[in-house]
Each structure stands twice: as structure tokens, then as C-alpha cells.
Amino acid sequence: MLSFVLLLLLISGAQASYYGVVFSYSIGDLQPDGYPESNNFKVSFSSCAEFNSWLCDGECSEFPVYPVDERRSDWCQTAYIETFSTSFLTASDSPFHATNWTENRNGIELSAATRLIEIRNRSDINKPNSSPQTTIIPLLRVPSNCQRNINLLVSDPDGDDIRCRYAAGSECNICTPPSVLSVSSSCSLSFSPTNSSNEGPYAVQMVMEDFTGQNITLTNSSGVQEVKTTSDSISRIPVQFVFRVDPAAPSCTEGEYLPRFLSPTPEHGAQILTNVNQAVEIIVRAEATQAE
Incomplete structure (x- = not known):
């Protein structure tokens, strides 16, 4: 994990066309050497070559990466997966900074996000928490004259309630949300028809969190406990992408x-x-x- 964060920090000042990230983590059942943990970063740039240059100086054959999808004229999404065993149960709120966003209308320049990874033992399932799971393409496009509603596909390995919101505070470098897009707590995106002056790309910086339906106790490796209520989020993951308002379509049918x-x-x-x-x-x- 640390090596990946350091790579992110090293290239934070480089020129790039960043299209967003989706992070998630999952914890398996206890094994003799600890709990198996998998951290999944889906990172998007304007090209796959740009991702390779960003992560591993153009040579990623020794890294656990694989391409997800690519639209050559716009973007490339690549996954970087870390798998290991963990026996130290704790919570880490770890910010990271990637690089420069692609040009956007809401003035977001440097990208930033935070991950709250909660791997203390949960009293309700008797194992550490896994984060919500979701994915999204790096570039969503809508005509400026057409109402569009987009329901994100979400799931949670622990059966928790999943809620979405825009990033705020330390969760982003500049947190200005796109004026043309609203997000509900149920992870639904809504776009209403707008005029041509609002056409163009917008940087979207969202946060996805999981909540339980009952109070639970979290216990770390030292036996220290903390109670989480139904109004307290357990983990927090970033969901970032580009939303582009295209010129009006002749018909919205x-x-x-x-x-x-x-x-x-x-x-x-x-x-x-x-x-x-x-x-x-x-x-x-x-x-x-x-x-x-």
C-alpha cells in the first residue's frame, strides 16, 4: 500500500489527463496467516500509456495491473490490485493525491481523495469490514437538452446500507461539485436539461460509504473497542469520473x-x-x- 501511495505522490506535479478513480477493498475469512485482503484501484487517464507512465515509468509487466476498458479517442481505465494477508486489525484514514484532472468546467485541477479502510473486527459478523463495491466508466456523456437519470450499481459484501454524497473538506483538493449534476444518498445521479452555455466536461468527486442497520462494536488488535451507531459510516471510498454535457440532440427519444x-x-x-x-x-x- 505504501509504495503505491508514494508513487501517487511522486507524480502529483506532473502534467496528465486524469479521468478519475474507483477504490474498493474486501476481506476474506480468517486463514492461518491472517485475513486475506484485496485492494482494488481502478484508475483512468486519457490513454493506457499515460497510466503506465504514471504508475511504473512505462514498464508495468512486474505490477499486478490489467486493462479494464478503453475508448481510444477519450480514455483508458486500468485496474491495480494489491493482495496480501493482514493480522493487525485497525482503521486507517489515508488520503492520496494522484495528478492533474483533465480540463473541466468546475475548475478542479489537482486530484485528491481519501480512503477510510476499516479492518477492525465487527461484532455483528465476527470479521473485519469490506467496503462497498461499485464501478463506473471514466466518462459519462449526456445531451444538454435531455433529462437523464443514472442509478449506480452498488453492492456490499457485508449486507450494509450504501450511501453516496459529494466529497467535501479534506476529501478533495478543490471540492466544487458540478452545477449540472445532482447525486442522491441512494447513489442516483440526476441531470436536467440545461442551456448550451453549460456544455462541456465536469470533474465529479463522490464518496461512497457503508452503514449498518444496528449498533456494532469494532475491536482492534489490542482489544480496544469503539461503538458504531446506525448513523456512523464504517468505511469510505472515492468514486471519481468525468461527466460531459454534449450539444443538444435532435430527439431525446x-x-x-x-x-x-x-x-x-x-x-x-x-x-x-x-x-x-x-x-x-x-x-x-x-x-x-x-x-x-
């Missing part, structure tokens, strides 16, 4: 200029079960009869 999903595309939020190391095929079909 899905299937004409805006894509419409067709069968056999899975429903939003559908759960697909598979075995470990088994390939999964998901067929997605869409149409926009008046556009490509």
Missing part, C-alpha cells in the same frame, strides 16, 4: 439518437452467477436508428 438496449441485454442490476475461473459471456444489443 431512446432508440433514435440516444441508444436503446434490446433483448437479450440483461436488465439493469441483474445478477449473473458463475464459478471461479469460468468464462462468462454477456450479450448486449442496442440501437440508435438516427446515429452511430
Whole structure:
């Protein structure tokens, strides 16, 4: 973990086109050498080469990284995964600074985020906490004249309640939220039609937290305890991306200029079960009869 944070800090002053990050962590069942922990960083830049240069000076063959997706004219999202065993149960509130945001309308220059990693033992599940799990593409696009609602896909390994909000205070360098986008506690993004003067890209800096439905006790490796109530978040992860308002579309009817999903595309939020190391095929079909 420390080496990754140091890399982030070293390049914080370099010129880059940062498109955001999604972080999550998960804790497995107790093993002889401790609890298996996996930390997952999905980091996005304008290109995959830029990510490689940022993380490992262009040579990432020895690093646990893999490409997630890429749109060559806009962005590349790459995952960096750390796995290890931990036996020291504690909580760490660790800020990190990445690099320069891509150009945006709300004036965010240097990126920053915080991660509250809570791995003290929970009294309700008798193991450390795992964070909420989510993902998002680095660039969301909407026409300036079309109402759009986007419900983020979220889950929690411990069955906790997940809530979203905009970052504030030390959770960001400059925290100005995009004026054209609202976020609800249920992790729904809402965009209302706006005029052409508001078109362009916006940096979105969100925070996702998990809450329990009952009071619980957290115990660290020294036996020191802390009570968390239903109004106290347990962990906190950053969700950052770019939201771009495009010029108005001739029509907001899905299937004409805006894509419409067709069968056999899975429903939003559908759960697909598979075995470990088994390939999964998901067929997605869409149409926009008046556009490509």
C-alpha cells in the first residue's frame, strides 16, 4: 500500500489527463496467516500509456495491473490490485493525491481523495469490514437538452446500507461539485436539461460509504473497542469520473439518437452467477436508428 501511495505522490506535479478513480477493498475469512485482503484501484487517464507512465515509468509487466476498458479517442481505465494477508486489525484514514484532472468546467485541477479502510473486527459478523463495491466508466456523456437519470450499481459484501454524497473538506483538493449534476444518498445521479452555455466536461468527486442497520462494536488488535451507531459510516471510498454535457440532440427519444438496449441485454442490476475461473459471456444489443 505504501509504495503505491508514494508513487501517487511522486507524480502529483506532473502534467496528465486524469479521468478519475474507483477504490474498493474486501476481506476474506480468517486463514492461518491472517485475513486475506484485496485492494482494488481502478484508475483512468486519457490513454493506457499515460497510466503506465504514471504508475511504473512505462514498464508495468512486474505490477499486478490489467486493462479494464478503453475508448481510444477519450480514455483508458486500468485496474491495480494489491493482495496480501493482514493480522493487525485497525482503521486507517489515508488520503492520496494522484495528478492533474483533465480540463473541466468546475475548475478542479489537482486530484485528491481519501480512503477510510476499516479492518477492525465487527461484532455483528465476527470479521473485519469490506467496503462497498461499485464501478463506473471514466466518462459519462449526456445531451444538454435531455433529462437523464443514472442509478449506480452498488453492492456490499457485508449486507450494509450504501450511501453516496459529494466529497467535501479534506476529501478533495478543490471540492466544487458540478452545477449540472445532482447525486442522491441512494447513489442516483440526476441531470436536467440545461442551456448550451453549460456544455462541456465536469470533474465529479463522490464518496461512497457503508452503514449498518444496528449498533456494532469494532475491536482492534489490542482489544480496544469503539461503538458504531446506525448513523456512523464504517468505511469510505472515492468514486471519481468525468461527466460531459454534449450539444443538444435532435430527439431525446431512446432508440433514435440516444441508444436503446434490446433483448437479450440483461436488465439493469441483474445478477449473473458463475464459478471461479469460468468464462462468462454477456450479450448486449442496442440501437440508435438516427446515429452511430
